[in-house]
Amino acid sequence: MISKTAIKHLKEKLGEKNVLHEKEDLLVLGYDSTPGVHHLPEVVVYPTSTEQVLAAMEIAAREGLPLVPRGSGTGLSGGSVPVRGGMVLTLTRMNRILEIDEENLTATMEPGVITLDLFNAVAAKGLFYPPDPGSQKISTIGGNVAENAGGLRGLKYGVTRDYVMGLKGILPDRSLITTGGKSVKDVAGYGFKDLLVGSEGTLGIITEVTVKLVPPPRDKRTFLAYFNDVRTAGEAVSRIIAARIIPSTMEIMDRVTINCVEDYVNIGLPRQMAALLLIEVDGHPAPVAEEAAEVRRVLEQVKAAEIHVAETAEQAASLAAARRTALSALARVSPTTLLEDATVPRSRLAETFGEIERLAAKFKLKVGTFGHAGDGNLHPTVLCDERNHDEMERAHAFYNELYEKVLDWGGTVSGEHGIGLAKKEYLARQIGAGGVKVMKRIKQSFDPEGILNPGKIFEDQDSGAEQHLEEGFRVSH
Numbered sequence: 001m002i003s004k005t006a007i008k009h010l011k012e013k014l015g016e017k018n019v020l021h022e023k024e025d026l027l028v029l030g031y032d033s034t035p036g037v038h039h040l041p042e043v044v045v046y047p048t049s050t051e052q053v054l055a056a057m058e059i060a061a062r063e064g065l066p067l068v069p070r071g072s073g074t075g076l077s078g079g080s081v082p083v084r085g086g087m088v089l090t091l092t093r094m095n096r097i098l099e100i101d102e103e104n105l106t107a108t109m110e111p112g113v114i115t116l117d118l119f120n121a122v123a124a125k126g127l128f129y130p131p132d133p134g135s136q137k138i139s140t141i142g143g144n145v146a147e148n149a150g151g152l153r154g155l156k157y158g159v160t161r162d163y164v165m166g167l168k169g170i171l172p173d174r175s176l177i178t179t180g181g182k183s184v185k186d187v188a189g190y191g192f193k194d195l196l197v198g199s200e201g202t203l204g205i206i207t208e209v210t211v212k213l214v215p216p217p218r219d220k221r222t223f224l225a226y227f228n229d230v231r232t233a234g235e236a237v238s239r240i241i242a243a244r245i246i247p248s249t250m251e252i253m254d255r256v257t258i259n260c261v262e263d264y265v266n267i268g269l270p271r272q273m274a275a276l277l278l279i280e281v282d283g284h285p286a287p288v289a290e291e292a293a294e295v296r297r298v299l300e301q302v303k304a305a306e307i308h309v310a311e312t313a314e315q316a317a318s319l320a321a322a323r324r325t326a327l328s329a330l331a332r333v334s335p336t337t338l339l340e341d342a343t344v345p346r347s348r349l350a351e352t353f354g355e356i357e358r359l360a361a362k363f364k365l366k367v368g369t370f371g372h373a374g375d376g377n378l379h380p381t382v383l384c385d386e387r388n389h390d391e392m393e394r395a396h397a398f399y400n401e402l403y404e405k406v407l408d409w410g411g412t413v414s415g416e417h418g419i420g421l422a423k424k425e426y427l428a429r430q431i432g433a434g435g436v437k438v439m440k441r442i443k444q445s446f447d448p449e450g451i452l453n454p455g456k457i458f459e460d461q462d463s464g465a466e467q468h469l470e471e472g473f474r475v476s477h
């Protein structure tokens with residue numbers, strides 16, 4: 001329990017309005033966007049500078065409080081839920097873009113900058129920051145870095161890690177670190193930067209981020225293709241890649257998702273279709289024209305039911321915007337939306353869709369699937385009600401069987417949402433006891449007292465479940 005003196009000191013250091021400790025304020029800050037996980041923090045602080053982050057960390061250390069960094073709370077694996085209580089450090093008020101360097105093509109900012117704000121700020125200078133998670137209107141850059149977020153353009157442009165050049169942060173022992181910077185090449189010592197990217201707030205608090213910018217594509221062609229069978233849509237994705245075409249975007253929605261999105265945004269999507277693919281090719285005009293012709297050829301070859309090309313940039317943007325609503329649209333339908341992040345080698349996409357259909361029927365569940373098909377990254381989403389115990393058991397069994405297949409096919413249990421609380425058990429299955437042991441040693445060397453975001457990614461103590469896994473089950477990454 002945090003002391004009154006500590007609250008007083010926090011208010012002195014951070015300002016009255018940047019410290020919340022009344023229960024009614026804390027209630028909404030015990031969640032992120034993951035269903036079924038909630039825990040009240042004891043205090044939530046909103047530092048506005050690195051000095052204030054440090055001051056809050058000092059007070060937490062004196063009080064023996066665990067610390068949980070938080071961006072906008074759009075995470076989908078429970079990463080910013082304070083499962084051990086303690087202090088939540090919300091970085092959203094450190095939201096200044098410090099520099100857009102047009103000579104070096106970099107941008108440097110505080111961690112609370114909203115992803116879309118960064119995109120718009122650099123676009124105004126004729127530059128391009130590609131990572132665009134579906135949550136880009138709300139998510140923060142700090143959260144994107146901590147989760148190594150992907151997005152709709154990941155297929156061609158990569159994920160957040162591919163753009164992070166430098167980080168500043170504070171380690172759990174309150175030492176300040178700088179790793180990387182504006183130099184395009186830097187191999188000095190261990191790659192701390194890459195360890196911090198995707199560390200889910202367990203190794204350090206990120207206080208400044210420098211990212212790479214690129215020139216924007218000059219031309220773009222957007223296709224919307226409909227299919228009578230979801231497996232054919234998966235087949236189209238595999239064949240486009242096999243034809244050596246790397247679109248910037250190749251997104252999929254199945255029939256359940258199409259109908260939920262149409263109910264939500266009402267843009268005339270055909271409800272009877274089994275699946276749609278949103279495909280974009282971009283770059284210089286000549287190759288874009290060639291790639292667009294090739295994409296059309298493949299779509300015709302697999303017998304897509306309908307093929308449309310966006311006629312204007314506005315039309316293309318509204319199709320991408322509709323795709324970004326998929327999760328919110330599905331979430332309106334049932335009290336609980338369990339969303340997963342299964343990712344397979346792209347050649348396995350059609351089979352994965354077949355497996356999702358089979359398992360949904362087997363466990364009598366309503367499942368809507370959408371995702372970054374070009375990355376092999378699907379979000380099979382079970383529409384259910386957490387008050388229905390039997391249904392939740394079936395949902396768990398559904399994901400269990402699905403992940404077994406995904407791992408057999410050389411896939412991963414998380415393409416982009418991270419492990420957090422939601423997928424600890426699955427991580428151990430993927431990387432084996434040996435892999436978990438190495439991760440724990442890394443955590444131990446950054447955070448020997450285990451105060452930063454405890455209980456995430458793996459159990460703090462060796463759990464029976466992990467012990468039972470055979471060594472060498474599969475050690476990847």
Ligand SMILES: Cc1cc2nc3c(=O)[nH]c(=O)nc-3n(C[C@H](O)[C@H](O)[C@H](O)COP(=O)(O)OP(=O)(O)OC[C@H]3O[C@@H](n4cnc5c(N)ncnc54)[C@H](O)[C@@H]3O)c2cc1C
Nearest residue numbers: 071072073074075079134140142143144146149150201206
């Ligand atoms: C509708 C919707 C669509 C989404 N689409 C995508 C998508 O396309 N691709 C994708 O990858 N994800 C997606 N997500 C998931 C989520 O938006 C991302 O994981 C995002 O990066 C989280 O950012 P955030 O600011 O909300 O972070 P939070 O949810 O607040 O935190 C996420 C994790 O980062 C840590 N963290 C946050 N800030 C810091 C910091 N400064 N220093 C250290 N650790 C920190 C937290 O402790 C936590 O572990 C989506 C979520 C929603 C709700």
